Every structure is written in structure tokens, then in C-alpha cells.
Amino acid sequence: MFFTYLGRELRRRARQASIIAIGLALGIGLVITVTALSSGVKSAQSEVLHSLYGQDTDITVTKPPASGSFFAGGGARFRFGSGGTGSRPKAGTKVTIDNLTSNGLGTLTSANVTSAAGLKNVAAAAGGLTLTDTKDSITIPSQSSSSGGGFGGGGGGGFGNFHPPTTMSVDGVDLSGDAAALGPLSSAKLASGRTLSASDANSDVVLLDSNYATSNKLKVGSTVTIAKTSFKVVGLVSQSASGNPPDAFIPLARAQALGTSAGKSLKGDVNTIYVAASSAQDITTVSKELSTLLPKTTVTNQNDLAKQLTGSVASASSLASNLGRWLAIAVLAAAFLLASLLTTSAVSRRVREFGTLKALGWTSRRIVGQVVGEAITIGVIGGAVGVGLGFLGSALVGHFSPTLTASVGSTTGSATPGGARTFTGGGGFPGSGGGGFAGGGGGGFPGGANRFRSALTSPTVHVHLSPAVSGDAIVAAVVLAIAGGLIAGMFGGWRAARLRPAAALARVE
Amino acid sequence: MYKLTGVTKDYPKGRGVVHALRGVDLAIDDGEWLAIQGPTGHGKSTLLQMLGALDHPTSGSIQFGDQGTDITQLRESQVTKLRAQSIGFIFQTFNLVPTLTAQENVEAALVPLRVPAAERRKRAAAALADVGLSDRARHLPSEMSGGQQQRTAIARALVKQPKVLLADEPTGNLDEGTRDEIIGLLENLWRDHQLTLVVVTHDSTVARRAQRLGIMQNGKLSIKQDTRRQAAGAPGSGLQQAPMSN
Numbered sequence: 001m002f003f004t005y006l007g008r009e010l011r012r013r014a015r016q017a018s019i020i021a022i023g024l025a026l027g028i029g030l031v032i033t034v035t036a037l038s039s040g041v042k043s044a045q046s047e048v049l050h051s052l053y054g055q056d057t058d059i060t061v062t063k064p065p066a067s068g069s070f071f072a073g074g075g076a077r078f079r080f081g082s083g084g085t086g087s088r089p090k091a092g093t094k095v096t097i098d099n100l101t102s103n104g105l106g107t108l109t110s111a112n113v114t115s116a117a118g119l120k121n122v123a124a125a126a127g128g129l130t131l132t133d134t135k136d137s138i139t140i141p142s143q144s145s146s147s148g149g150g151f152g153g154g155g156g157g158g159f160g161n162f163h164p165p166t167t168m169s170v171d172g173v174d175l176s177g178d179a180a181a182l183g184p185l186s187s188a189k190l191a192s193g194r195t196l197s198a199s200d201a202n203s204d205v206v207l208l209d210s211n212y213a214t215s216n217k218l219k220v221g222s223t224v225t226i227a228k229t230s231f232k233v234v235g236l237v238s239q240s241a242s243g244n245p246p247d248a249f250i251p252l253a254r255a256q257a258l259g260t261s262a263g264k265s266l267k268g269d270v271n272t273i274y275v276a277a278s279s280a281q282d283i284t285t286v287s288k289e290l291s292t293l294l295p296k297t298t299v300t301n302q303n304d305l306a307k308q309l310t311g312s313v314a315s316a317s318s319l320a321s322n323l324g325r326w327l328a329i330a331v332l333a334a335a336f337l338l339a340s341l342l343t344t345s346a347v348s349r350r351v352r353e354f355g356t357l358k359a360l361g362w363t364s365r366r367i368v369g370q371v372v373g374e375a376i377t378i379g380v381i382g383g384a385v386g387v388g389l390g391f392l393g394s395a396l397v398g399h400f401s402p403t404l405t406a407s408v409g410s411t412t413g414s415a416t417p418g419g420a421r422t423f424t425g426g427g428g429f430p431g432s433g434g435g436g437f438a439g440g441g442g443g444g445f446p447g448g449a450n451r452f453r454s455a456l457t458s459p460t461v462h463v464h465l466s467p468a469v470s471g472d473a474i475v476a477a478v479v480l481a482i483a484g485g486l487i488a489g490m491f492g493g494w495r496a497a498r499l500r501p502a503a504a505l506a507r508v509e
Numbered sequence: 510m511y512k513l514t515g516v517t518k519d520y521p522k523g524r525g526v527v528h529a530l531r532g533v534d535l536a537i538d539d540g541e542w543l544a545i546q547g548p549t550g551h552g553k554s555t556l557l558q559m560l561g562a563l564d565h566p567t568s569g570s571i572q573f574g575d576q577g578t579d580i581t582q583l584r585e586s587q588v589t590k591l592r593a594q595s596i597g598f599i600f601q602t603f604n605l606v607p608t609l610t611a612q613e614n615v616e617a618a619l620v621p622l623r624v625p626a627a628e629r630r631k632r633a634a635a636a637l638a639d640v641g642l643s644d645r646a647r648h649l650p651s652e653m654s655g656g657q658q659q660r661t662a663i664a665r666a667l668v669k670q671p672k673v674l675l676a677d678e679p680t681g682n683l684d685e686g687t688r689d690e691i692i693g694l695l696e697n698l699w700r701d702h703q704l705t706l707v708v709v710t711h712d713s714t715v716a717r718r719a720q721r722l723g724i725m726q727n728g729k730l731s732i733k734q735d736t737r738r739q740a741a742g743a744p745g746s747g748l749q750q751a752p753m754s755n
Contacts, residue, residue, distance in 0.1 A: 001613070001617065001620050001629075004609070005606070005608070008608035009608050011608070012607070012608045352604060353606055353607075355604075356598075356600070356606070357606070358563075358592075359561065359598045360593065360617060360620075360621065360665070361589055361590065361592045361593020361594070361618070361622070362589075362593075362620065362621050363586070363589050366620075500564060501564070502563040502564035505563065505600070505604070506554075
């Protein structure tokens with residue numbers, strides 16, 4: 001009888017039931033779309049952040065470069081004899097340089113990594129070296145063709161046969177135990193060959209970014225020279241282009257052995273510490289503890305980076321979390337209100353009917369149950385339609401939304417490995433410090449200048465917004481639909497229940 | 510069946526009070542047919558609502574059944590149960606649920622008694638057969654005439670085999686021919702089922718068929734005619750000797 005009565009009643013007031021269901025469907029569809037959009041924006045943020053950070057890394061610790069060392073040691077240096085004070089080679093001699101250097105970041109020690117790993121609520125910590133390998137070769141010109149007097153002269157001109165150096169960004173990665181799961185390599189996907197393992201710690205093996213390998217015609221089994229040392233390519237990895245990924249990964253110990261910073265060896269040093277907290281709740285606490293443990297360092301976690309995000313990703317995030325959320329709440333509240341009012345109005349028109357049923361011995365509870373049942377059924381229909389609308393809305397947003405851009409802060413050079421990577425790439429050639437060639441000044445190397453400028457304005461990455469409807473969102477929608485029906489039914493039912501049968505029967509319709 | 514003592518019912522109206530019942534004393538025997546007449550707004554329907562436990566009196570007691578239970582003292586759930594089991598109602602406007610068929614409307618009276626669905630269908634079909642509506646079982650109220658709707662309402666009232674049948678203007682919305690048909694049906698059912706029947710009516714033709722006639726005037730009830738001792742089981746005979754004016 002319950003379902004017969006319910007079905008017939010809904011059929012009788014099909015138009016009203018449809019209006020209520022459509023109202024709820026719109027509200028729920030909007031909630032799902034906004035939730036999916038929000039989740040899509042979070043994924044986009046996460047993609048940006050992980051590309052800088054590594055998949056499981058919660059916190060990074062870096063150190064600003066020592067004052068005055070910012071450009072020191074960067075790029076290719078030509079030194080002759082010890083300390084660069086040797087005699088000038090003969091004209092026509094071909095000189096080759098290949099340096100692996102750390103730029104834009106100060107150094108931390110391996111002991112710092114051990115201390116960080118020992119902190120409470122730290123699941124794992126790993127050190128890493130973000131370096132740049134710069135190669136160049138020049139032919140020594142005759143004395144008379146040099147414009148500035150000697151080497152290292154200013155004035156921009158330099159050598160007639162001058163050409164820009166080639167650079168390759170290289171990450172030294174810790175391959176031991178839990179540490180291997182942290183840092184940029186953890187977010188890379190193996191495309192071919194094999195990845196690096198703990199047994200490679202002291203081997204001259206390298207993993208190459210697949211794009212870099214393609215553009216340089218390299219493959220698994222090829223050989224790459226880093227700091228004048230031959231490394232065998234054991235695997236290729238694909239990485240998200242959004243985070244300015246490194247071109248190569250080599251074992252940390254080899255990077256420490258070959259790398260230099262401001263002319264000093266990096267043995268026993270790292271320039272980034274990647275930390276995983278035991279749980280998401282511990283990230284803030286661990287960040288504070290790291291700041292205390294390692295003073296004068298920059299401790300950055302995902303929340304900090306998310307706050308620093310600018311560009312359309314941040315705008316989309318703000319849109320989803322502010323306008324979208326409130327719009328969804330407003331529409332949902334309006335739908336609930338509409339459902340409640342229409343249900344109450346429907347009950348008002350059925351007062352005599354309910355009075356008759358009470359006269360027949362129907363309890364108030366049974367009558368309220370009937371009204372609530374009708375309202376919940378409408379809610380569930382609205383919810384089902386709403387889920388469909390949500391999927392449609394999400395698909396439309398995903399289809400028509402433009403590619404989003406994101407920039408992380410404006411001072412990333414000292415804060416994040418990604419920023420640092422951009423700096424080191426840019427800082428390669430101009431003004432290579434001490435002696436040597438390549439007078440820094442004016443027009444020598446436009447490419448470097450451009451990259452430097454781009455580093456100062458922070459890296460801009462492009463990500464596609466892909467709203468995803470999650471199972472949780474669907475469950476929430478169903479709960480909301482039932483809640484909407486329940487609220488509407490309770491209002492109507494309450495009115496029905498409080499009617500005295502005599503009063504209900506006396507009601508003139 | 511009933512014993513009413515000093516029953517009053519006051520309704521607030523604006524700043525004043527309407528005294529719908531003013532100290533009604535009445536005893537109704539088991540199996541009796543009582544008709545109540547009187548001008549509109551003088552308390553007939555209010556008295557019927559008190560008998561049907563649809564409302565509480567302002568004061569007084571209403572004893573019901575063999576045990577003499579005072580229904581004014583019962584909790585809401587007990588009153589609801591009493592209505593479900595023992596009291597059948599017939600209304601002037603039939604009050605059928607418009608979305609349910611005749612069969613389902615009749616079944617609705619058995620729902621609160623938790624009668625299993627199969628038995629419910631069987632009993633409802635039998636009740637509709639009793640009122641001559643077997644062929645209309647699947648019709649909605651809107652597809653039936655007034656007389657058929659009232660027959661359905663009568664089947665609904667009787668399907669639970671109540672002790673009491675309370676009818677409020679049961680022929681008020683019917684033409685003369687249908688009225689006679691319905692009154693004839695009620696009379697037969699009253700006799701066959703040994704019901705206690707209380708009918709509120711404006712219609713003297715209907716009132717004349719009852720064993721006893723009460724007149725409600727300004728909230729007070731006076732019995733004008735009682736034929737029970739003259740011809741037990743022969744309704745209407747006494748009224749012919751002393752016809753009542755409305």
C-alpha cells in the first residue's frame with residue numbers, strides 16, 4: 001500500500017514533483033561540478049607542485065647562496081694552468097670545458113640530512129643535488145683579434161668564433177632505502193630501460209629525460225659525458241613538462257664527487273633536502289622543527305607553495321573554492337527551500353485526505369512516513385538527475401576550459417629546486433666570475449640573459465584542467481538528495497502530523 | 510455502546526468562545542440506530558466527532574464499549590487504535606483518496622490493523638461485493654458516480670467489521686433516488702451486521718428510518734422519538750407515528 005499510494009500520488013502531482021526534482025538536480029549537479037572542478041584544480045596544483053617537489057615529498061629544505069656567490073662558479077670557465085693563472089695557449093688551440101656546478105642554492109651537509117631524518121614525525125629524508133653541466137669548447141684566437149686585452153675582457157665582443165655553451169640540468173639522487181622514494185625522480189615514469197637502484201650508488205650511470213634524449217638522439221646504452229666523465233644511459237624517464245624537469249639523474253655520490261659550488265667540491269654536500277612527514281597533519285609541525293634544526297635555511301612545504309601559486313591555476317582555485325562553493329550552496333539551499341515549500345503546499349492541499357486516513361486509524365507516524373517517502377523519492381530522482389548533470393557539467397568544463405598557467409612565487413630562485421634549476425640554467429654563461437674568457441657585459445650571450453629573466457619572473461607552467469567526479473562526490477550527492485527530500489518531507493510531514501482529525505475533516509478545500 | 514455524561518465542547522473564535530456542545534448526556538445501546546437532526550451549526554457534527562474520538566471534549570466523559578472505557582482519558586495512540594478497530598466513518602463528501610482505486614480505498618482501512626496484503630485484498634473485494642461494486646473495484650473515485658463513491662466509502666467503513674458506524678450527512682450530496690438506495694443499503698448492513706449506527710442528517714426521510722431521533726439545538730440534545738420498545742428490530746415504524754420536523 002505504501003508504494004502504491006506513493007507512486008500514485010507522485011504521478012498525480014507529476015508537474016510539481018518534477019519542479020522539485022529539477023531544483024534539487026540543479027543544486028546537486030552544481031555541487032558535483034564545483035567539487036569536480038575543485039578537484040581538477042587541486043590536481044593541477046598538485047601536478048605543478050609535484051613536478052617541483054617529487055611525488056612523496058612534503059617538505060623541501062634549501063639554503064640561499066652565500067652572499068656574492070650567486071653568479072660565482074656558474075657557467076663554463078676557461079682556466080689555464082692551476083688556478084687559471086697559467087700561460088695563454090697558443091692561438092688556434094681548441095680548449096674544451098665541462099663543469100658540473102651548483103648555482104643559486106647554498107650547500108647543506110649530509111649530516112643535516114641525517115638530522116632531519118631523525119626528527120619525530122619524519123618518515124624519510126633524502127638529500128639531493130640540483131646541478132648544471134655546462135660544456136663548451138673554443139679555439140684560441142690570435143692575440144690581435146681579441147678586442148679587450150687579454151681574456152676575460154668586458155665589452156661584449158670577445159671571440160669571433162664564439163658560440164653558446166650547451167647545458168644539461170642534472171639531479172644527483174639519493175638511492176638508498178626510503179630516500180629513493182623522495183625527490184624529483186619519484187614523480188618520473190620509466191619509459192624504457194631500467195631505473196637507478198641502490199647498487200648504482202657509485203656507478204657512472206644516468207637516467208635521461210625522454211624528451212632530452214630524443215632531442216639529443218640518445219637512447220638506452222648511449223654514453224653521456226658529465227663533468228668530463230662518461231656515464232652510461234641505463235634508462236629513459238618521462239616527466240611532466242610543467243615543472244621544468246631535470247635532463248638527467250645520476251647517483252648522488254657521483255654528483256657529489258664531480259660537482260662543485262663556487263669552485264669548491266660538493267663532496268659530502270647536498271643543496272636540497274627532501275622530507276616526507278609521517279602524516280599530512282604533521283607537515284606544519286615538521287616544517288617548524290626543521291626551521292629550528294637548520295637555521296638560515298628555507299623550509300618550504302606544499303601549503304606554502306600552493307599559497308605562492310599565481311596565474312590562472314590560482315584564479316581557478318579561487319573561483320572554485322569561493323564563487324563556486326557559495327554558488328553551489330546558494331542553489332542547493334534554494335532547491336531545499338523550494339522543495340520544502342512545495343511539499344508543505346502539497347500537504348496543505350491534502351489536509352482532508354490525511355484527516356480521513358486518521359479517522360480510519362492511520363497513525364501520524366504512518367502519514368508522516370508517507371509524506372517523507374514521497375519527498376525522499378523526489379529527492380532521489382533529483383539526485384540521480386543531478387549526478388548526471390554533474391558529470392555533464394564536469395565534462396563541459398573539462399572540454400571548454402583553457403589550459404591553465406601557474407607560476408610559483410617570484411623569488412623561487414632560492415626557495416625551490418625548480419626555481420633554482422631555472423636559475424642555474426640561465427646563469428650559465430654570462431659573467432662567469434673570475435678570470436677566463438667570455439666577458440660578462442653586454443651582448444655576449446642573449447640566450448642566457450633571456451633565461452635569467454625568465455627565472456626572475458619565476459617559472460610559468462601550463463597544465464590542463466581535468467575536473468574529475470569522484471566516488472565521494474557521488475555519495476555526497478546522494479546524501480544531499482536524501483537530505484533534501486528528508487528536510488522537505490519533514491516540513492510537510494510535521495504539518496500533516498499536527499493536524500487533529502476533526503480539524504482536518506472540517507477543512508474546506 | 511456509548512454513555513455520554515455532561516459533554517461540552519468549546520471552540521475559541523476571535524475574542525470569544527463558541528459553545529458547540531453544552532452538557533450533552535446520552536446513552537446509545539449496542540445495535541441501536543440513532544439519527545441526529547438539527548439546524549446547521551448547532552453541534553450535530555461536533556457530537557459525531559466526539560463519538561468517533563476524532564476530537565476531545567472540553568469537559569465530560571464518553572464511555573465506550575462493554576468495558577465502559579472513557580475515551581476522553583485515552584492516549585492518542587489508544588484512541589487511534591480504537592478508531593482503527595471499532596469505529597467506521599461515512600462522510601457527506603465521501604472522502605475517498607483520489608489517487609487510489611475503489612479496492613485500494615477499501616484496503617486503506619485495513620492498513621492500520623496490519624492485515625496481510627493478500628487477506629486485505631480478499632476482504633476488500635468482499636466488502637465491495639456487499640455494496641454491489643465488484644465491477645468497479647479498479648476504478649478511481651473520479652471514474653465513479655456519487656452513489657458509487659458513497660458505496661465505496663461504506664465498504665471502506667465496514668470492511669474492518671466495526672462495532673459502530675458513524676455517518677455524517679451520508680446522503681447530503683446525492684440525488685433522491687441514490688439517497689434511497691444508500692439508506693436502504695445502510696439499513697440492511699445495520700441489520701445484518703448488528704451495528705450501532707449513528708447518522709447525522711438534515712434529511713427527514715433518512716431520520717424517519719432510525720429507531721431513535723435526537724435533536725441538537727444550541728449545543729443541547731433532546732430525544733424526540735424512541736421506537737425501540739414499540740417494535741424492536743423494526744426501524745422506522747415509530748417515526749411514522751410521530752414525524753419530526755427539521
